[in-house]
Amino acid sequence: MLPDLQGFAIRGLPRIQPGDDLAVLIGDALASTVVPMDGDIITITSKVVSRAEGRFVALDSVEPGDTARSIAVETGKDPRLVELILRESSYISRKHPGVLIVRHRLGLVSANAAIDRSNVGIPDGAEQQEWVLLLPEDPDRSAARLHAALFRRFGLSRLGIVITDSFGRPFRRGTTGVAIGAAGIPVLDDQRGLPDLDGRTMEATLVAFADQVAAAAELLTGQGREGIPVTLLRGLTWPAGEADSASALCRVPEEDLYL
Secondary structure: OOOOOEEEEEOOOOOOOOOOOHHHHHHHHHHOOOOOOOOEEEEEEHHHHHHHOOOEEEHHHOOOOHHHHHHHHHHOOOHHHHHHHHHHEEEEEEEEOOEEEEEEOOOOEEEHHHOEOOOOOOOOOOOOOOEEEOOOOOHHHHHHHHHHHHHHHHOOOOEEEEEEEEEEEOOEEEEEEEEEEEEOOOOOEEOOOOEOOOOOEOOOOEEOHHHHHHHHHHHHHOOOOOOOOEEEEEOOOOOOOOOOOHHHHOOOHHHOOOO
């Protein structure tokens, strides 16, 4: 599936501010480094999408309710942050001192509703205080807009867009890249019903293709101080099927044994 995969870290983007035209900035950075070709996949970290969409919240502006205050005592977390987590979530999966895992309103299961406190900075013209960053309002819609703009700009017939974030997983330590938004590519590679090397019919092989893309991209972007929010991956063989949204990667609650 990965015959000659090439990955390019796209540098040259400024620090994104609310209202910035992300498609133009990414397009300019691509034009000056690696011009996209048909079949390329461009990945963008959710943080820069959230910054462009103005998803900043000043913690001092948050008034925690009774439930948030109670959970904050139980987990040892800032009650203002807990209040934001509850607002962004549909229900709590697990809570423990130092840990609050929730099902985000988008269907994603993550610690702290994937609210970011590191490398957030301060929006231009804002007061000096602690700011946090929420996930994009609709990552699939954001990916579709970026796909349409970059598709037109570079005159391509096939282009994939994946918006990435870093999540932990049950029974595994550490975090890895996952796709929270996608456009232009199938996010799942359904190999059920196909024969394996020995001719046996595969019954459960449903590959999370977009998550594989996100994990590969994170080898280039990193998760901390690297400051590289965009990558271009070239040489991937896309699975058959229609383009889908990253929301298709989320299990429905009835299928999730860990909630």
